[in-house]
Amino acid sequence: MVGVAVPQALEMASDTELKKTISESGLTKYGQECKKLQVESVLSLLRGKNTFILAATGFGKSRIPELYLNLLTKDRLGNIAGVIIVLNPLDALGDNQVEEKIRAGFSAINATAENFDATVANDILNGVYNFVYVSPEIFLDNKRFNNLYLSPAFQQKLALVVVDEAHMIYSWGLVEDGEHLRKLRGDTNRASAKSRHPD
Secondary structure, eight states: OOOOOOOHHHHHSOHHHHHHHHHHHHHHHHSSOOOHHHHHHHHHHHTTOOOOOOOOTTSOTTHHHHHHHHHSOBOTTSOBOOEEEEEOSOHHHHHHHHHHHHHTTOOEEEEOTTTOSHHHHHHHHTTOOSEEEEOHHHHHHOHHHHHHHHSHHHHHHEEEEEETTGGGHHHHTTTSSSHHHHHHHTOSSOOOSSOOOOO
16 A cells, blocks of 8 residues: 655755745645745655744644645545644634635544544545544544554555644643654554654
């Protein structure tokens, strides 16, 4: 099974070429110029780097993973093959983000304690959703989600993990023993088609 990845042509491109590609992709998708920080952030992600973005509300941070996902490898039908997990602190925020993603032409779900069942888990595994919003409680404490997330089949589809409100990581319990941070980073014993940088 071949997983979602940065296309070889983009891996081989110079930073200048990649920035141009990112900007053109954003202009085509959204009909407006990308902001410099958006382009730099997507470039960083395409280079396999962990990326922290600090920007004001309304800046367009949520567009960054969209731009990134649009540039990754597609399935044999030309559809987006990757899945982005977004940890968000409130279910209501997830609901709002799902609506935003759908308006932007992506499929998305806010997986909550109320709706995250075997059917939803199977849909996520099968790539029905491009964006999956989960609370820290689901990410940390839900056995079904844990089994899904750590499965080799899902790891092949996992394009990115985004932490919204990253300043909350400590209070969510992600750093207590380091295990949750390793899970978040994808440092598990698994095979993956994605390359990772040590930074």
